[in-house]
Amino acid sequence: MNPPAKKIVFSGVRPTGPAHLGNYVGAFRSWLRLQDEYRCFYSIVSWHALSSEYASSRTIGGNIFEMAVDLLSLGIDPGKCVLFVQSDVPEHAELHLILSMFIPLPWLERVPTFKEMQQELADKELNTYGFLGYPVLQTADIILYKAEVVPVGEDQEAHLELAREVTRRFNRFVAPVFPEPQTLLTEVPRLAGTDGRKMSKSFGNAVYLKDPPEVIREKIATMVTDTRRKRRSDPGDPDDCPAFTLHRAFVAREVREELARGCRTAGIGCLECKRAAIDALLGFLGPYQEKRRAFEKDPGSVREILAEGGRRAREEAKRTMAEVRDRLGL
Numbered sequence: 601m602n603p604p605a606k607k608i609v610f611s612g613v614r615p616t617g618p619a620h621l622g623n624y625v626g627a628f629r630s631w632l633r634l635q636d637e638y639r640c641f642y643s644i645v646s647w648h649a650l651s652s653e654y655a656s657s658r659t660i661g662g663n664i665f666e667m668a669v670d671l672l673s674l675g676i677d678p679g680k681c682v683l684f685v686q687s688d689v690p691e692h693a694e695l696h697l698i699l700s701m702f703i704p705l706p707w708l709e710r711v712p713t714f715k716e717m718q719q720e721l722a723d724k725e726l727n728t729y730g731f732l733g734y735p736v737l738q739t740a741d742i743i744l745y746k747a748e749v750v751p752v753g754e755d756q757e758a759h760l761e762l763a764r765e766v767t768r769r770f771n772r773f774v775a776p777v778f779p780e781p782q783t784l785l786t787e788v789p790r791l792a793g794t795d796g797r798k799m800s801k802s803f804g805n806a807v808y809l810k811d812p813p814e815v816i817r818e819k820i821a822t823m824v825t826d827t828r829r830k831r832r833s834d835p836g837d838p839d840d841c842p843a844f845t846l847h848r849a850f851v852a853r854e855v856r857e858e859l860a861r862g863c864r865t866a867g868i869g870c871l872e873c874k875r876a877a878i879d880a881l882l883g884f885l886g887p888y889q890e891k892r893r894a895f896e897k898d899p900g901s902v903r904e905i906l907a908e909g910g911r912r913a914r915e916e917a918k919r920t921m922a923e924v925r926d927r928l929g930l
């Protein structure tokens with residue numbers, strides 16, 4: 601008997617700059633695990649980047665390369681998954697256009713992230729047709745490969761529900777072409793940036809995977825901590841400490857628990873606590889940065905991997921779109 605086919609996973613990342621620790625904790629760590637368990641399509645979603653970076657579009661090409669190097673250096677294996685650039689597969693745009701004919705406008709206007717990202721990226725003009733249609737393109741990305749599951753954190757589960765609504769509407773009006781993508785919940789600890797807010801490139805508070813050790817030490821050493829600890833003798837609460845979010849993501853549990861006790865009893869100071877995070881991060885990032893230097897010296901190999909991934913992705917996409925056109929009678 602043949603073994604059961606692996607379920608299909610799709611996930612994407614916007615190339616808007618170098619990857620930071622929040623990207624790793626929020627997405628890439630689960631990507632590494634999932635590539636061993638599912639048939640995974642991982643995309644660097646260049647058109648999504650264009651929806652917010654259209655005024656500086658010439659930076660996107662360099663950011664695509666940077667993101668590919670980050671993913672490969674972390675251990676994303678093109679032998680286990682399909683790693684490709686979204687804009688290398690024009691069927692994404694075709695399916696997006698077709699889906700847009702079926703979607704009521706209020707569905708898009710009520711999407712929480714539309715207003716949230718407008719506020720977060722207040723320096724950019726995002727009141728555009730392309731940005732409003734972002735969730736439709738996102739749905740096309742997923743269902744183009746007939747993905748059955750999509751890895752998301754609990755805070756993103758509502759976003760995937762819209763993709764299911766779009767899929768149901770198309771299937772009802774046309775034919776049951778696409779499976780409804782289901783949520784694959786992943787544990788995503790909230791990772792604070794150096795100023796205490798959510799780690800984000802747009803906030804300028806990120807610790808980047810490629811930051812050299814001295815930069816990482818400086819960023820973590822000056823990071824915001826629990827405001828209760830105005831003096832060394834003041835007890836704190838790790839649950840309210842932005843810096844301690846790094847411990848939850850990178851420090852071994854037994855060390856983390858000991859540090860938490862020290863914080864609550866004022867047995868240790870914030871700098872002592874931060875050193876544990878710095879040591880854990882440098883230990884984790886050392887092998888990644890070594891691989892990264894090797895890929896940077898051989899850009900041709902990175903481009904070949906993306907080209908081959910694009911070829912494999914397009915084979916799947918062409919089959920899907922042939923079925924969609926046939927069902928539509930086009």
